[in-house]
Amino acid sequence: MLLHARRSPQQAPFAIAPLLLALAVVGTYPCTTLAAAAQQAHPQSTALFEQGTAALRSGDLNTAGDDFQQATKLAPTFAEGFLNLGLVREEQGQHQAAITALERAVMLKPTLRGANLFLGIAEYRLDHFDKAAAALKRETKLNPADAHAWMWLGVDDLAAKHLEDAVDALDRAAKLSPDDLDILYHRGHALLLLSRQSYQHMFDVDPNSWRVHQVLAQGFAESDRDLDAVAEYRQAVAAAPAEPGLHASLATELWKSGQMTEATAEYRKELAIDPNDTLARYQLGCL
16 A cells, blocks of 8 residues: 655645555564563563554454554553554544654664654654654664665755755665656655756856856757757857867757758867767768
């Protein structure tokens, strides 16, 4: 089952499976260890915890929530019980209740695997981006090989418009899990937003710079608007006639638009600037 994350006005919607992650977290603890932890506080909490875990795995969230709620009442120091209660409340869309339970789990056992991760997710879904970031950073410090913790930190940074931080976190996530489609999506989205921000800053600094004309030309070329690309490259070349690469780029767009004689001339100008440009020499030979 995929649970859709809360849509924020600052960010595109996406899907992830917190319940499946929750089951993975539950599965990292031996039942005997969990039972012993509960037994120390209250004997009945052991059975309730095991019943709740079975209900959680079967998708019966209401039963799981009731069992974990009762287990934590009987054993108020049972951190794992509060963690699983928080997971259920999050799946039920009760984000504030999830936060309360997960904060209790973190307080009782600061190093409990997954507690800070899911606390961060719950805070994020209420648009508490700073609180979410604090929890998710704790998780990445405790479990630096957890790709999902890095991904959610990046997602939170995106929502808070901390684009460079988002790219850094999502790069780390991608290195840990290079084939994860959610991570790849968010990383690509972050890189796109960061590039747009960088280009916009270029326009703000100097809208008449040859670099601005180069960026516009590249955009037109990628959209197969060859004549518009030629016009922008001409302005870039006029402003920076000795810049390596510009004449060759202009020549390519001239060639694509059928202006062979002018394309030949521009390739020759490129080779006059850089005689070792083998690509320009090859393209001139093709012409």
